[in-house]
Structures are given as structure tokens and as C-alpha cells.
Amino acid sequence: MIVGYARVSSSGQSLEVQLEALAAAGCQKVFSEKRSGRTAADRQQLQECLDFVRSGDTLIVTRLDRLARSVADLFQIIERLSAKSVSFRCLQQSSVDTDTSSGRLMLAVLGAVAAFEADIRRERQMEGIARAKAAGVYQGRKPSVDVGRVRELRAAGLGASDIARELGIARASVYRALS
Known part of the structure; x- marks a missing residue:
């Protein structure tokens, strides 16, 4: 069976493009959620997807960052899939296919690049906050509790x-x- 997983980070974003791509790839079942993706453990639909797939299945995502945002998470998920004899493919990074040794290598490289990009984004955000604080325009989050x-x-x-x-x-x- 071909199983898809789609995720967007916030409720204001649309899953439509990912769902269409997964349907076009022949996914017979798709798990989707609107959830921030810093860790895989916090995503219920991903956990259900990983529990659902079985030997001989293929899990497909549109992009690696939809599945995992850290290399550790990515490899943990891939290990879990491999232990169940489940293949993994990524549509936009088509060279990522765990059925081939070159695909597994490419997965490792792209996973490292994705983690690097996430770190760069976080550093830029922290730099922006520091500049805003120095300029006296950053208020921070309003307390959620009165x-x-x-x-x-x-x-x-x-x-x-x-x-x-x-x-x-x-x-x-x-x-x-x-x-």
C-alpha cells in the first residue's frame, strides 16, 4: 500500500497542495495534520501513520521538512520504517528513496541540510529579536496568564x-x- 503523510505548521495554512500531490503519487491512504513540526513525538497523525504502515508499504511525503525538522527525528522515523520493512520516498527530493543505497545517502545529506536551515532560521530570529530589544520595540509575548x-x-x-x-x-x- 502507498501511504501519504502531509503536514502544515499552522491552522492558517492549507494542506491542499500536499494532498493533491500525494493523491497524484497514488497514495491510497493519507494522514494529515496542522501542527508545528519541531519533534515527531508531538504529532499524533504522524504517530498513527507510523503505526499503520506495515511490511511492503511505502510512505510518501512531499518534502522532507514535512516529515521531520531535525536529523535525529528524521533518522529515528526512517529507522522505525526500516524495522517494519516500509520504504520511504519524498516527492520533491525524488532522489530520496530508501530502496536504494544512493537514496539513503541522499536522505542523510538532505536531512543534514534541513537541520542546518532550521538552525540558520532560528539564529536569524534571535538576531532580529536582539535588534528589536536594543531599539526598544520588542515587547515579547504577552503573558498568557493574568x-x-x-x-x-x-x-x-x-x-x-x-x-x-x-x-x-x-x-x-x-x-x-x-x-
Whole structure:
């Protein structure tokens, strides 16, 4: 069976292009999700996909960065597929095909390049934040928890669970706000 996996990083992005490409590649079943991809463990549909595939199947993605964003994650996924005798192909990097030794080599090279690009993006982002802070225009993220409101509810005699329920936050967030 040919199985596809598609992923976009945010809910505002569309899976349509990937889904069309996977259908054109002959995928009989496709797993898809709108989820940030820093680690594979956090992606439920990917985990279901990896559990679903079986010996003789081929897993296809449109691009390597849709499957994994780090070399470690990529090789862990490929190892898991290999242990189940599942082939892997990447449509946009067509030389990536785990059925061939040159394809496995290309996979390693492209995985390293993808990790390098992610590191470069992260460095640029941190440089931009540092410049914005120096210019006094960077405010950072707004706190997701209104600490004043948490303390106010606590002073009114509510316990951590009640405060969490009232504000729609985790109980651990209440404890952090109170510390």
C-alpha cells in the first residue's frame, strides 16, 4: 500500500497542495495534520501513520521538512520504517528513496541540510529579536496568564483548581503565577 503523510505548521495554512500531490503519487491512504513540526513525538497523525504502515508499504511525503525538522527525528522515523520493512520516498527530493543505497545517502545529506536551515532560521530570529530589544520595540509575548487576576481569585479564597477552571488555564499555571 502507498501511504501519504502531509503536514502544515499552522491552522492558517492549507494542506491542499500536499494532498493533491500525494493523491497524484497514488497514495491510497493519507494522514494529515496542522501542527508545528519541531519533534515527531508531538504529532499524533504522524504517530498513527507510523503505526499503520506495515511490511511492503511505502510512505510518501512531499518534502522532507514535512516529515521531520531535525536529523535525529528524521533518522529515528526512517529507522522505525526500516524495522517494519516500509520504504520511504519524498516527492520533491525524488532522489530520496530508501530502496536504494544512493537514496539513503541522499536522505542523510538532505536531512543534514534541513537541520542546518532550521538552525540558520532560528539564529536569524534571535538576531532580529536582539535588534528589536536594543531599539526598544520588542515587547515579547504577552503573558498568557493574568497574574493579577490569579492573585485576586486566590485572595478571595479560591483554591488552585477552582482558579484554573475559572480562567481556563492549567493548575500548574496558577502555581507559577502565585510563586
